[in-house]
Amino acid sequence: MFETKYGYFTDDGKEFVITTPKTPKPWINVISNGDYGMIISQSGSGYSWRTHASLNRITRWEQDLIKDEWGKYIYIKDETRGDFWSPSWKPTCKEPQEYEARHGQGYSIFETKYFDIKTNLTMFVSKDDPVEIWKLTIKNTSEKERKLSVYTYLEWNLGAAPDWHREFHKTFIETDFLNDLNCITAEKRMWEIPNEKGQHWNRNWEYTAFHSVNEKVNEFEGSKEKFLGQYGSISNPNALITGEISNTYGKWEDSIASLKNEIILKPGEEKTLIYLLGAVSKKNTNESVSSLVKKYQTVEKVDEEFEKVKDMWREMLSKFIVETPDKALNFMLNNWLKYQAISGRLWGRSAYYQTGGAYGFRDQLQDSQIFLYVDPEQTKNQIKLHAAHQFKDGSVYHWWHPISELGYKNNISDNRLWLPFVVLRFLKETNDLEFLRENIKFLDGGESSLYDHCIRAIHYNLNHMSQRGLPLIGDGDWNDGMNAVGTQGKGESVWLGHFLYGILKDFSVVCKKMGDLANTQRFMDEAEKLKENINKYAWDGEWYVRAFKDNGEPIGSKQNSEGKIFLNAQTWAIINGTATQTRSESAYQSAKKYLFKDYGPLLFQPAFAKPDPEIGYLSRYAAGVRENGGLYTHAGTWAILAAAKMKDPDTYKIYKSFMPIYRGLEPDKYLAEPYVTPGNVDGPDSPYFGRGGWTWYTGSAAWYFIVAVEGIFGLKAEWEGLKIEPLFPEDWKEVKVKRMYRGKQLNITYKKSDEKKIIVNGVKIDGNIIKPELFEESFLEVEVLF
Structure with missing residues (x-):
C-alpha cells in the first residue's frame, strides 16, 4: 500500500517496509517500554538509554542526519574469502543482494542478504525489563560450507550525552568480561548530575550496563583503539581486516563492547544468535545482569517476549479503531499516530532531530491526551506528575529532568494553563470528578487538591494581565520563538487571550460542580471582559492580531510587511468562540486565503527575511523554515478544529493536505518518514517548499489524531456525554x-x-x-x- 521507490505499508498498515537503505533522510523507529528505550534507523544506526535519553544514555551517538553513522552494529566476516558486511547496511555500506527493513509497533526487523548469506535481525525492547534484544538468524543460501565470524560493536556512553569531552569522560569508565555469562559489563565512576548533597562531578553512575550473547564467546574486545586501529574507521575496522582481537577490558581504554562468535554453516543451514544490551540499577535489588542474561538465553524465551511486546501494543492500540474509505487515514489513526505519541513522545521523549529526555510541562501534558482514547488512567498519572511540578503561586517548570529532577523555570505564559486544559479534557472524557479532590504536592512545599492546583494556575494568569486587560506574553506563549516580545513586561499575547477565554468558560463549570461559587462567578466575569478586550484591541479589520510588542506595535497585522497574518490567532478565536460569527467567518476566510497551502496551513505569512530582535528567535530561522513561515504541524492541526466548527466542506481535504502518508508519495520532496508526523514542513518562502523535518518528537502526533476524531468524525466529549x-x-x-x-x-x-x-x-x-x-x-x- 502507498508504495514508492523507498518502501510501502503492509496491507494492515501496521508495518512500514523500507526497500532500500538509502532513504532521503534517516527513517527511524523509536522503541520504548516506558523506561528503557532505543532508536534504530533504516541503516541500523541509533542509540539506547534508560529513563532519560540525554542524562542516562547507554551508548554513544552523534546527531548527524547526513552520515547517520553512529550506532550499535553487527559485522559478519567470511573467513575464507575475507569479505565482511553488516546485516543492517551501516557501517560497512556494502551493496546488498536483498534488503528490507520493517518498522512496526515496538520492533524493527532487517532482512538482508550479502554474499549469499541471508540474515534476519529482529530488534525490540522487553515489555518490562530494562533490556533490548537482538535476535540474529544467519542462513547459508550458497552451495558451499561457510566459515563465518560474527562481531558486535558499540561505544559506551554511560551518563549524560553527548560526552563532548571524550578524553575526559573515558577515564571514568571501567569494563569487565563475565566469562560464565558471555557478557561484557560497563560502569562509570562519575555522573554529571548532582549527588544527594547537591555536589556536581561527585556521583557514581548508578547502573551497570551489559552486552551479552547466548553462545560461547570466542573472543571479545573492550578497546576502541584496538578494534578500529589508530586512524581506523567503523566501516573498515582493523579487527575485521586482520582478524586480531585482544580480549582487553578494564579502566584504561576508550571503552567499547565487541563480542566475537565463530560459526560454520553447511549449505542451507541456519544459526540464531541472541544479543542483549541493557542497564540494571544498582539501587534495585530485583535487577541483576545475571538474571536478565539468563532469562533471555533461548530462542523460545525471546520469541515469547516478542509476542508479549506485540500483544501489548495490539491490545492498547485496538481500543480505538476506524474503518473509512481512506486507507491512509485508517493506518494513521489505528496504528502510527497513537504509537508515535506514546512510544516517541511520552515514553521515549527522544528522536533523531531532538534527543530530548526531559518532560515539557505543556508538551507531555498535551501528548497524554492520546491516552484518553486507550487508557485514561495514564492521562491521569501524567496530570499528577505535572501538577507535582507546580509552585504554590501557580507557576510551573517549563521543563524538568527525570532522575535529577532539575528543572528550568521561566515566564512563558501558557505553560501553567495546560494543566487545567488537560484536566478539563480528562473530566469530560471520564466524568471522574473525585480526581479533583486528590492532594498533590507543590515543588516549594505543601500540598493541595488537584482542583486547587488548577485554580492557582488560572489565577496566576489572571494576575498577569496588561493595562488593556490582555494577557502578558512574558518570555513567550505557545510559541517559544516569540521570546523577545515581552522582555520589558508589557508585551501582550492575543492567542493566549483566546486560549485563556476558553479555559475560564469551561472551568467555571468545574467550579460550579465543586460548589466554588466565588470562582464560578469570577471566571465568568473575567471571560466576558477578556472577550470584550480582545475584540476591542486585537481585531485588525479582516483577522486578529497575534500579539503586541512591549512598545505596543502589533505582530500579525496588515501594518506589518512580514508576519502579516498568524494562524493561531484566527483558529483559536473560532475554536473557543471569542470571535462573533461575522468575525469568525472573516478570520477563517483570511486564514484560508493566505495560510492554507498545498502542504498544510502555515503558521504565518510572509516569513521574516531578516531577524527582528523585538520578536525573538522565530524570526532568526531561515525564511520558510519551522516557525518562520512554515507549516508548524502542531498549530496546523488546530486549523482542522476551526474548519470543522465553520462547517467547511473542505475540512477533510485540508486535513489530507498534510497527512504524512500522502506527502510521503513525493519522498524526494518531502524527505521525512511517511508513517509519522513531522514537527514542521518548509513553507513557500523556502527553496525547499514541502520538505518535512523534526519527525517523531513533535506534539503534533496526538493532536493530528484528536482533530480527526473531533473534527472529521465529530466525536467530542462534553459534560453531558x-x-x-x-x-x-x-x-x-x-x-x-x-x-x-x-x-x-x-x-x-x-x-x-x-x-x-x-x-x-x-x-x-x-x-x-x-x-x-x-x-x-x-x-x-x-x-x-x-
Whole structure:
C-alpha cells in the first residue's frame, strides 16, 4: 500500500517496509517500554538509554542526519574469502543482494542478504525489563560450507550525552568480561548530575550496563583503539581486516563492547544468535545482569517476549479503531499516530532531530491526551506528575529532568494553563470528578487538591494581565520563538487571550460542580471582559492580531510587511468562540486565503527575511523554515478544529493536505518518514517548499489524531456525554469507529442518509449526545445516520 521507490505499508498498515537503505533522510523507529528505550534507523544506526535519553544514555551517538553513522552494529566476516558486511547496511555500506527493513509497533526487523548469506535481525525492547534484544538468524543460501565470524560493536556512553569531552569522560569508565555469562559489563565512576548533597562531578553512575550473547564467546574486545586501529574507521575496522582481537577490558581504554562468535554453516543451514544490551540499577535489588542474561538465553524465551511486546501494543492500540474509505487515514489513526505519541513522545521523549529526555510541562501534558482514547488512567498519572511540578503561586517548570529532577523555570505564559486544559479534557472524557479532590504536592512545599492546583494556575494568569486587560506574553506563549516580545513586561499575547477565554468558560463549570461559587462567578466575569478586550484591541479589520510588542506595535497585522497574518490567532478565536460569527467567518476566510497551502496551513505569512530582535528567535530561522513561515504541524492541526466548527466542506481535504502518508508519495520532496508526523514542513518562502523535518518528537502526533476524531468524525466529549457531529467528505457513504467512553465500548456505524438520527442499542435518542450512564450494557451499538 502507498508504495514508492523507498518502501510501502503492509496491507494492515501496521508495518512500514523500507526497500532500500538509502532513504532521503534517516527513517527511524523509536522503541520504548516506558523506561528503557532505543532508536534504530533504516541503516541500523541509533542509540539506547534508560529513563532519560540525554542524562542516562547507554551508548554513544552523534546527531548527524547526513552520515547517520553512529550506532550499535553487527559485522559478519567470511573467513575464507575475507569479505565482511553488516546485516543492517551501516557501517560497512556494502551493496546488498536483498534488503528490507520493517518498522512496526515496538520492533524493527532487517532482512538482508550479502554474499549469499541471508540474515534476519529482529530488534525490540522487553515489555518490562530494562533490556533490548537482538535476535540474529544467519542462513547459508550458497552451495558451499561457510566459515563465518560474527562481531558486535558499540561505544559506551554511560551518563549524560553527548560526552563532548571524550578524553575526559573515558577515564571514568571501567569494563569487565563475565566469562560464565558471555557478557561484557560497563560502569562509570562519575555522573554529571548532582549527588544527594547537591555536589556536581561527585556521583557514581548508578547502573551497570551489559552486552551479552547466548553462545560461547570466542573472543571479545573492550578497546576502541584496538578494534578500529589508530586512524581506523567503523566501516573498515582493523579487527575485521586482520582478524586480531585482544580480549582487553578494564579502566584504561576508550571503552567499547565487541563480542566475537565463530560459526560454520553447511549449505542451507541456519544459526540464531541472541544479543542483549541493557542497564540494571544498582539501587534495585530485583535487577541483576545475571538474571536478565539468563532469562533471555533461548530462542523460545525471546520469541515469547516478542509476542508479549506485540500483544501489548495490539491490545492498547485496538481500543480505538476506524474503518473509512481512506486507507491512509485508517493506518494513521489505528496504528502510527497513537504509537508515535506514546512510544516517541511520552515514553521515549527522544528522536533523531531532538534527543530530548526531559518532560515539557505543556508538551507531555498535551501528548497524554492520546491516552484518553486507550487508557485514561495514564492521562491521569501524567496530570499528577505535572501538577507535582507546580509552585504554590501557580507557576510551573517549563521543563524538568527525570532522575535529577532539575528543572528550568521561566515566564512563558501558557505553560501553567495546560494543566487545567488537560484536566478539563480528562473530566469530560471520564466524568471522574473525585480526581479533583486528590492532594498533590507543590515543588516549594505543601500540598493541595488537584482542583486547587488548577485554580492557582488560572489565577496566576489572571494576575498577569496588561493595562488593556490582555494577557502578558512574558518570555513567550505557545510559541517559544516569540521570546523577545515581552522582555520589558508589557508585551501582550492575543492567542493566549483566546486560549485563556476558553479555559475560564469551561472551568467555571468545574467550579460550579465543586460548589466554588466565588470562582464560578469570577471566571465568568473575567471571560466576558477578556472577550470584550480582545475584540476591542486585537481585531485588525479582516483577522486578529497575534500579539503586541512591549512598545505596543502589533505582530500579525496588515501594518506589518512580514508576519502579516498568524494562524493561531484566527483558529483559536473560532475554536473557543471569542470571535462573533461575522468575525469568525472573516478570520477563517483570511486564514484560508493566505495560510492554507498545498502542504498544510502555515503558521504565518510572509516569513521574516531578516531577524527582528523585538520578536525573538522565530524570526532568526531561515525564511520558510519551522516557525518562520512554515507549516508548524502542531498549530496546523488546530486549523482542522476551526474548519470543522465553520462547517467547511473542505475540512477533510485540508486535513489530507498534510497527512504524512500522502506527502510521503513525493519522498524526494518531502524527505521525512511517511508513517509519522513531522514537527514542521518548509513553507513557500523556502527553496525547499514541502520538505518535512523534526519527525517523531513533535506534539503534533496526538493532536493530528484528536482533530480527526473531533473534527472529521465529530466525536467530542462534553459534560453531558459524547457529542456526535460528523463532517465527512461528500463521497463517504459508511464509516465505522470503535471507541471507549466512560468505561463502555461504543461500536459506531455512520451511514449516509436523508434522515438524520442516532440510534443506540436499537433506541433512537433525542439530539446528538450519547449519555452512556443511561444504558446498562457495557457495549453500545450506535448507528449514526448523517
